[in-house]
Amino acid sequence: MSDVREALMVGRGSTGKPVARPLSPHLQVYRLPLTVILSITHRITGVGLAIGTLVLVWWLIAAASSDAAYALVSWFLRTPVGYLLLFGWSAALWYHFCNGLRHLGWDFGHGFELSQSRASNRMVLIGTVLFTVLTWIIGLAAQ
Amino acid sequence: MANPNKVDVAVMRSMLSRARGLGAAKSGTAHWWGQRVTALALIPLAVWFVATIIQLSHQPRAAVALWMASPIHAALLLALLAAMFHHMQLGLAVVIEDYVHANRTRVGSLLLVKAATGLLFLASAISVVRLAVAG
Known part of the structure; x- marks a missing residue:
């Protein structure tokens, strides 16, 4: 046995005898495709x-309560932690x-082909970055 | 002696309702549909919400109350809160059902999520109404 991958490929045959064979995709040895990560x-x-x-x-x-309560939440959201949470x-x-x-x-049954999933992976990531950056550009400009 | 020609039928009902997805759980696909319908509602509402928050984030409390005094603003915000908390409750329930296997913990956490989302919705909705009415 040379490494952990082989150690994880030990199963049992129908007779109960140990055999070396691949088990289900294991989180430690299986590189997750982008679709799975997303x-x-x-x-x-x-x-x-x-x-x-x-x-x-x-x-x-x-x-809805008071000026003091509103000042407290406004202060919190303007601390570095507040900004980090809002950005997240x-x-x-x-x-x-x-x-x-x-x-x-x-x-609705659209986009199940592998090529389409890969394209929509990219669209989701690009859309997320675009909308987030846009939100903060407009948000900070409004301050 | 029982009449051999008499057919003993206790329920004059076919099993069609079970076949149509109203099986042992009795609720069919309501959960799945609820998740999608609230998701559809949240598409425009979420965009509107982000634009609103940007607009209100640098305002004093009086300006927030003034903004809320518009029935359209208050109605849209209440619609957002209702769709959002319902969507959240349905989503968290699926996460719990997938990962929590011990029966008591699962049922307990499902009830906890239902109670928490319900209370959060009520607290935020009452705040909106109070701002809209009393300022």
């Missing part, structure tokens, strides 16, 4: 956005938005 990213950004709604709710409650959520939102459009296309 698929799990959709879920990760979804959970991240769910956490982000807490700040939106905080902002709305503060705005804006990128996550645009990613989830672009990849969500792709999912809706798939739901």
Whole structure:
């Protein structure tokens, strides 16, 4: 056995005798295709956005409560941590938005060919970067 | 002695409803559809939301209240919150169902997500209404 890949390819035949054979694609030895990485990213950004709604709710409650409460949330969102969170959520939102459009296309039966998936991979990534950068250019210019 | 010609039928109903996807879970594809319908609603609402946040982010509280006083703004924001929290609850439920296998933990966390998203929606919606009405 020369490396970990071979160690992971030990299975058992129908007689119970150990045989060396490939098991299912294993996370340690299988290089994930971009489509797979983008698929799990959709879920990760979804959970991240769910956490982000807490700040939106905080902002709305503060705005409906008092000047002091609103000043506190405004101050927090202008700290470096606040800006980092806002940047992360804006990128996550645009990613989830672009990849969500792709999912809706798939739901209607479009774009299942490998070449089409590769093209839509690129479109999702380019769209995310474009919309995020655009959001921040407009957002910072409005300040 | 029972009449051999009599057919004993307890339920005069075919199994068509089961075949149409209303099987043991009784809810069919409502979850799947709900996720897609809220996603469709969120396409325009999310773009509008980002534009709104950019506009309001540098405003004082009074200006936010003034903006919210427009019924169209308040209605769109409430629509966004409803679609968003429903979409979020459906999505988090799928994540939990995929990764949490112990029965009690799974059911517990599903209920927790439902309660949390419901309360977050109510708190944010009441805030919007209060801003819109009272300023």
